[in-house]
Amino acid sequence: MRWRSLSIKFIVTSGGRRLTLVVSSVLLDGSPLPLSLPLCSGSGIMAMWRAAAGKLLGRALASRAAHTSAGSKKIVGVFYKAGEYADMNPNFVGCVEGALGIRGWLESKGHSYIVTDDKEGLNSELEKHIEDMHVLITTPFHPAYVTAERIKKAKNLELLLTAGIGSDHIDLPAAAAAGLTVAEVTGSNTVSVAEDELMRILILLRNFLPGYQQVVQGEWNVAGIAHRAYDLEGKTVGTVGAGRIGRLLLQRLKPFNCNLLYHDRLRINPELEREIGAKFEEDLDAMLPKCDIIVINTPLTEKTRGMFNKEKIAKMKKGVIIVNNARGAIMDTQAVADACSSGHVAGYGGDVWFPQPAPKDHPWRYMPNHAMTPHISGTTIDAQLRYAAGVKDMLDRYFKGEDFPEQNYIVKEGQLASQYQ
Amino acid sequence: MRWRSLSIKFIVTSGGRRLTLVVSSVLLDGSPLPLSLPLCSGSGIMAMWRAAAGKLLGRALASRAAHTSAGSKKIVGVFYKAGEYADMNPNFVGCVEGALGIRGWLESKGHSYIVTDDKEGLNSELEKHIEDMHVLITTPFHPAYVTAERIKKAKNLELLLTAGIGSDHIDLPAAAAAGLTVAEVTGSNTVSVAEDELMRILILLRNFLPGYQQVVQGEWNVAGIAHRAYDLEGKTVGTVGAGRIGRLLLQRLKPFNCNLLYHDRLRINPELEREIGAKFEEDLDAMLPKCDIIVINTPLTEKTRGMFNKEKIAKMKKGVIIVNNARGAIMDTQAVADACSSGHVAGYGGDVWFPQPAPKDHPWRYMPNHAMTPHISGTTIDAQLRYAAGVKDMLDRYFKGEDFPEQNYIVKEGQLASQYQ
Numbered sequence: 001m002r003w004r005s006l007s008i009k010f011i012v013t014s015g016g017r018r019l020t021l022v023v024s025s026v027l028l029d030g031s032p033l034p035l036s037l038p039l040c041s042g043s044g045i046m047a048m049w050r051a052a053a054g055k056l057l058g059r060a061l062a063s064r065a066a067h068t069s070a071g072s073k074k075i076v077g078v079f080y081k082a083g084e085y086a087d088m089n090p091n092f093v094g095c096v097e098g099a100l101g102i103r104g105w106l107e108s109k110g111h112s113y114i115v116t117d118d119k120e121g122l123n124s125e126l127e128k129h130i131e132d133m134h135v136l137i138t139t140p141f142h143p144a145y146v147t148a149e150r151i152k153k154a155k156n157l158e159l160l161l162t163a164g165i166g167s168d169h170i171d172l173p174a175a176a177a178a179g180l181t182v183a184e185v186t187g188s189n190t191v192s193v194a195e196d197e198l199m200r201i202l203i204l205l206r207n208f209l210p211g212y213q214q215v216v217q218g219e220w221n222v223a224g225i226a227h228r229a230y231d232l233e234g235k236t237v238g239t240v241g242a243g244r245i246g247r248l249l250l251q252r253l254k255p256f257n258c259n260l261l262y263h264d265r266l267r268i269n270p271e272l273e274r275e276i277g278a279k280f281e282e283d284l285d286a287m288l289p290k291c292d293i294i295v296i297n298t299p300l301t302e303k304t305r306g307m308f309n310k311e312k313i314a315k316m317k318k319g320v321i322i323v324n325n326a327r328g329a330i331m332d333t334q335a336v337a338d339a340c341s342s343g344h345v346a347g348y349g350g351d352v353w354f355p356q357p358a359p360k361d362h363p364w365r366y367m368p369n370h371a372m373t374p375h376i377s378g379t380t381i382d383a384q385l386r387y388a389a390g391v392k393d394m395l396d397r398y399f400k401g402e403d404f405p406e407q408n409y410i411v412k413e414g415q416l417a418s419q420y421q
Numbered sequence: 422m423r424w425r426s427l428s429i430k431f432i433v434t435s436g437g438r439r440l441t442l443v444v445s446s447v448l449l450d451g452s453p454l455p456l457s458l459p460l461c462s463g464s465g466i467m468a469m470w471r472a473a474a475g476k477l478l479g480r481a482l483a484s485r486a487a488h489t490s491a492g493s494k495k496i497v498g499v500f501y502k503a504g505e506y507a508d509m510n511p512n513f514v515g516c517v518e519g520a521l522g523i524r525g526w527l528e529s530k531g532h533s534y535i536v537t538d539d540k541e542g543l544n545s546e547l548e549k550h551i552e553d554m555h556v557l558i559t560t561p562f563h564p565a566y567v568t569a570e571r572i573k574k575a576k577n578l579e580l581l582l583t584a585g586i587g588s589d590h591i592d593l594p595a596a597a598a599a600g601l602t603v604a605e606v607t608g609s610n611t612v613s614v615a616e617d618e619l620m621r622i623l624i625l626l627r628n629f630l631p632g633y634q635q636v637v638q639g640e641w642n643v644a645g646i647a648h649r650a651y652d653l654e655g656k657t658v659g660t661v662g663a664g665r666i667g668r669l670l671l672q673r674l675k676p677f678n679c680n681l682l683y684h685d686r687l688r689i690n691p692e693l694e695r696e697i698g699a700k701f702e703e704d705l706d707a708m709l710p711k712c713d714i715i716v717i718n719t720p721l722t723e724k725t726r727g728m729f730n731k732e733k734i735a736k737m738k739k740g741v742i743i744v745n746n747a748r749g750a751i752m753d754t755q756a757v758a759d760a761c762s763s764g765h766v767a768g769y770g771g772d773v774w775f776p777q778p779a780p781k782d783h784p785w786r787y788m789p790n791h792a793m794t795p796h797i798s799g800t801t802i803d804a805q806l807r808y809a810a811g812v813k814d815m816l817d818r819y820f821k822g823e824d825f826p827e828q829n830y831i832v833k834e835g836q837l838a839s840q841y842q
Contacts, residue, residue, distance in 0.1 A: 082644035141643050195677070196627060201630070202620035206801065210770070212630065215786050220778035220795050222644025223503035227513045231613050231803040244782050253751045257615070257672045342695050351632070357641035365636050372633025374641050380627065382652040 048059055072110040072191040073134040074156070077393070080142035082308035094139065098135055099161060102392050109399065119144040129348045135159045135398070141375045143356060144168035151178050159398055164189055164378050166346070167410045168300040168327060173413050182411040183404050185390030187244060189378035193325050194248035196351065196377035201237070201293055204347030204372045205230050228346070233257045238291035240284065241298030241326070242268055249295060250276045263287050288315045293323070296350075299386075300327035310335040313345065324350035325377045337363035340370065351377045353382045444682050493531040494555040495577070499547055499585070501563035502538040515539070515560065515805035519586060523813050530820065540565040556580045556819070558812055564590035564777060572599050580819055583810045585610055585799050588831045589721040589748060603832040604825050606811030610663060610799035614746050615669035617772065617798035621744045622658070622714055624792045626651050626770030648691070649767070654678045659712035661705065662719030663689055670699045670716060684708050709736045714744070717771075721748035731756040734766065745771035746798045749779075758784035761791065771799045800838045 028105030044214045082095035093101040096168075099115045106113045118125035119142070126144055130153050138144040139162065148161060162184035175182050201334055203209060214221060237253055238261035239246040247268070250260055260278035267273070267280045281287035286295065294316060297340040298304050308322075309332040316322075322345055324331060333354070337346040353362060356375055364372050394404050410417050457740045481590060503516035509715050514522040520536045527534045535554075539546035540563070547563060547565055551574050559565040560583065567581060581591055583605035596603050628650040635642055658674055659682035661665040668689070671681055681699035688694070688701045702708035709715065715737060717724050729743075730753040737743075743766055745752060754775070760766040770792030777796055785793050815825050 021487075032735050048655065062681065080643040082648060085644045085648040092644075093645060093646050142645075169668050192652050195623060195653050198625035199620060199627060199629065201615060203624070206617060206620060206798075208620065208794060209795050210626070212792065214795055215779075218781040218786065222501040222795050222797055223506045223513075223516050225795065225797045226501075226515060226562075226800045226802070226805070227503060227506040227510050229615050229797060229801045229814050232723045233803070238602045252676045254676060297491050358636075360639040364819075365639065370636075371633065373629060374635055374646065376632050376643055376646045376650060377627075379643065380650045381647070381651050382654070384647070409795045 003167065005100075008053070017366065021316055033157055041197070063239065072112065073399075074129065074132055075106060075135040075137065076126065076129045076133045077113065077115040077163075078119050078136070078144035079115065079117060079144065080137040080139070089381060091381045091385060093388045094141075094163065094379050097370035098388075100137070100388040102388065103153065106395070117142060128274045132156050135395070137161045137163055138169065138389075139163045139379070140166045140169065141356075141379045145355075146170040148174035148176070151175055152174060161394055162392055162410075163391050164383070165193075168297070168329075172411055172416055176416055180411060181409070183394055184406040184410060185387040185394075186407040187381035189380070189391050190244040190248055190378045192383040193245050193377045194252060196253050197245070197249050197295055197297075197323050197325050200325075200349035201295070201321065201370050202232060204321045204323070204349050204369070205232055205235070205293065205326075207372060232293075235292040236261065237293040237295065238262065238281065238287050238288055239278075239295045239297050240287075241296065242278070243297060245263075245301075245325075246295070246297035247272070247276065249297065250278045261287055261290065273405050275277045277334070285315055288312070289317055291317060291320060293321045294325040296322070296326045296330055298326055298330065300329055304330050304332070305330070305372075306332050308335070310330060310338070316345070318344055319346040321345070321347040322349075324348070325352060326350075328352040328354035328356070335366040340367040347371065349373045436595075445690070464477040471495050475709070483718050485789040487770050489811060491700055494532065494820075495533050495550065495553055496527060496556040496558065497547065497550045497554045498534065498536040498584075499540050499559040499563065500536065500538060501560070510802060512558045512802050512806060515584065515800050517561075519805075521812055523816070525811065526813065527816070529633040537642070538563060544547070551575045551578075552649035556582065558582045558584055559590065560800070560808075561587040561590065562777075562788060562800045566776075567591040567596070569595035579585075580604075582812055583831075585746065585804070586614075587720065589750075593830075593832055593837055597835060597837055600835065602825075603629070604815055604829040605831060606808040606815075607826070607828040609808035609811050610804035611665040611669055613801045614666050614798045618666070618670050618716055618718075618744050619673050620794050621770035622716070622742065622748075623653060625742045625744070625770050625790070626653055626656070626714065630792060644681050650808035656713040657678070657682065658700065658714040658716065659683065659708050659710055659719050660699075660716045661663040662717065663668045663699070663706075664718060664720075666746075667716070668693070668697065670718065671699045682708050682711065689777055702754070706733075706736055708735070710738055712738060712741060712760070714742045717743070717747045717751055719747055719751065721750055725751050728753070729753060729756070731759070734760045737766070739765050740767040741767070742768040743770070745769070745772075746773060749775035749777070754784060758788040762786040766790075768792065773794045 006311065056093055074357050077099060079094060079096045082092060082097045087094060088090065088095035092098050096115050096117050099113070105112055114129050116125040116269060121127065130150055133154065134142065134156050136146065141164065151157065151171065151174045157180060160175060160180055160182045161409065165184050167182050167184050167187060170182055172182065207225050211225040216225065219420060233256055238257040239249060240263050242250065242262040242264045246262060250262065253260055254277055261281050262275070262278045263281045263284045273280065313335055336345070340348055347369045348367070351373045352375055353364065358365065394408065397404055437472035449813065478685050478687045491492050491772060496595045498520060500515060500517045503513060507516060508514065509553050513519050517536050517538050520534070524534055524678045531789055535550050537546035551571055554575065556579065557565065557567065562585065568592060571596045572578065572592065578601060581596060581601055581603045584609060586609065588603050588605050591603055593603065632646040635645065654677055657680040659669060663671065663683040671683065674681055675698055681697070682704045683699045689697070694701065712819050728751050734756055755840050757766070761769050768790045771786070772794045773796055774785065780785065785791060815829065818825055
């Protein structure tokens with residue numbers, strides 16, 4: 001029995017307050033040899049272990065990539081189908097038919113590339129390829145839900161790539177435990193999403209949609225629109241989360257002469273804060289009642305899931321407008337619908353739902369004063385070209401055994417990125 | 422027969438290239454004594470006459486105002502009706518029911534105040550009061566069309582006030598010839614309109630409306646939206662007209678990282694131009710083919726009426742987006758509808774039509790890829806409060822015989838404001 005040094009696997013699992021570091025190496029016959037070490041969370045030992053583990057994993061990944069680049073890979077892409085729209089725009093690469101524009105490149109390198117939109121259930125096209133695929137590419141717009149069960153079944157899986165931003169459709173602890181790498185194209189559509197947020201703020205605040213509906217229905221009733229239409233100027237806008245998208249939104253809001261607030265775990269550096277002109281609110285519950293408009297810009301994690309429930313919404317000002325392009329599951333679905341019906345929330349807009357596609361009976365389709373669409377803000381043609389290029393770049397690095405741009409990793413070296421912990 | 426010095430009327434009419442200055446004085450028996458002087462356009466004599474006329478008129482107006490403040494006035498307001506929406510918002514002052522919030526104040530001063538939305542035809546409520554009203558207040562959102570015929574009939578009329586901005590519903594040469602004063606509340610809703618323009622740019626460019634329609638119809642088809650959705654970042658935006666609203670739009674566009682162009686008669690001062698970051702385009706026809714997005718921000722005058730016809734639209738880039746919150750009659754209605762149908766124009770949005778209310782069969786209601794609403798952008802609740810205060814201020818000055826803020830005058834001292842000449 002001889003160890004095959006290039007195929008070392010390094011696995012970190014997290015369970016409760018204890019972490020167990022497992023260093024295993026795939027033997028020639030494929031069976032793992034586990035080495036288990038108990039590790040106390042929060043201790044200095046943990047930090048030491050992490051550092052040591054990082055170095056080891058760095059070598060392990062490089063080794064694996066060098067190994068994997070030698071052979072042909074099975075890559076599966078799950079995207080939304082374009083159908084009749086596929087040929088309408090040569091830059092429409094984000095759909096099944098466009099396949100990120102990388103089919104020729106992948107096949108010329110000897111890899112196989114399966115693309116589908118059929119992602120749900122045991123009889124789906126995706127399910128057929130789970131067992132032997134090496135790479136899965138999917139998007140937040142038409143997410144392939146990568147559960148712990150699917151990860152267990154995916155014995156060859158090495159890499160999960162998100163064409164876009166937001167990898168919450170993946171069971172990240174399970175992916176980490178299985179030693180997979182999860183990465184997204186950070187920054188590829190932050191501008192797209194921030195622009196869309198500002199659009200939805202204006203649509204709701206200015207009461208645009210009833211006016212549009214009047215036009216197409218042959219009507220004309222200015223009062224029916226104007227009695228609840230407001231300027232953005234002078235209003236208080238608060239963002240829950242001021243990461244990449246939140247900051248881009250604040251920058252775009254600046255010339256509108258609003259009162260800008262932000263809540264986040266950390267304060268933006270003072271210079272940027274001054275430039276943006278937004279005030280830090282350490283206590284979310286203290287910020288909520290001050291806002292005329294609240295924008296959700298936080299990732300979906302176990303901490304933020306269902307965060308905006310009935311109690312949280314009750315803390316907001318009566319007549320508040322909420323825009324959420326982050327993730328649907330951050331909200332309590334029924335609490336949002338109820339608050340729109342009662343009028344406590346004067347408008348709710350966004351492009352994210354749970355699950356996606358939203359079922360026909362999803363209450364947000366039918367609640368009053370909404371500005372909802374399918375999940376589109378991050379999949380403009382401009383964004384598609386950027387995230388397609390980002391996916392190609394990461395695949396190229398994967399084949400060559402090179403690291404990805406650091407900010408793209410969601411799971412790297414056995415550890416979740418900090419915002420997912 | 423004795424002249425009544427406080428009731429001097431000073432009338433300037435313009436006809437072709439000749440101006441005739443008529444100085445008349447109402448006699449005690451009411452008949453005018455005209456004094457007519459030929460005046461060559463463009464000559465130095467004209468400038469001299471204008472200066473002299475201005476001084477004379479200044480005295481005449483002051484005298485008239487002093488005279489008129491003594492008696493009670495009949496003031497007519499034409500606004501849109503709110504009906505069921507009237508009581509939904511205490512700040513909803515811009516409707517018939519709200520009556521600008523000045524009824525109590527006017528009546529306490531002994532004036533009569535008639536308010537209606539019934540403005541068309543010889544049997545309308547407005548028509549009943551034309552003969553003896555002193556002041557007419559109307560809005561661009563539900564305009565009372567003040568024709569030369571109506572002006573002729575309105576023997577007591579002294580003042581035409583626009584609650585808002587844009588007085589093209591008034592036959593301005595006829596109003597000037599009749600010695601009337603026409604004024605609006607300049608600046609009262611420029612921010613409101615600029616915000617709305619940016620909203621419509623985003624709605625069209627990002628293809629929001631088909632997504633919204635999918636949601637309410639129980640559908641989900643990301644491709645149907647995404648295949649023609651774009652970011653604003655990096656696009657070329659040109660404004661035709663860079664007055665108050667055009668500049669506010671450019672300032673709000675700045676953080677979107679667009680290529681900003683503007684066409685106007687005059688260049689913005691270099692410092693402001695640098696601050697806004699927009700490039701001056703002297704030749705409109707040279708600017709049009711450069712733009713991904715064109716925004717109309719020019720007043721409706723005889724020069725701009727029907728300006729964007731088939732030929733002008735053909736000069737624009739295929740796939741251009743047009744936003745027009747200025748006036749509907751600046752466009753050739755059918756040319757716009759045809760260009761949207763052919764796809765040469767990828768989207769057309771705005772809130773202005775001709776006539777208003779738009780008839781049920783107006784082609785803009787039914788053309789593809791539009792983002793039209795009734796005329797609402799300048800009548801947000803915030804704007805209503807501002808223009809109601811502005812109207813009250815001008816009425817107060819009128820009663821006291823004081824001048825209005827200079828920028829409010831459309832017709833003053835027998836001369837049209839420069840942009841209407």
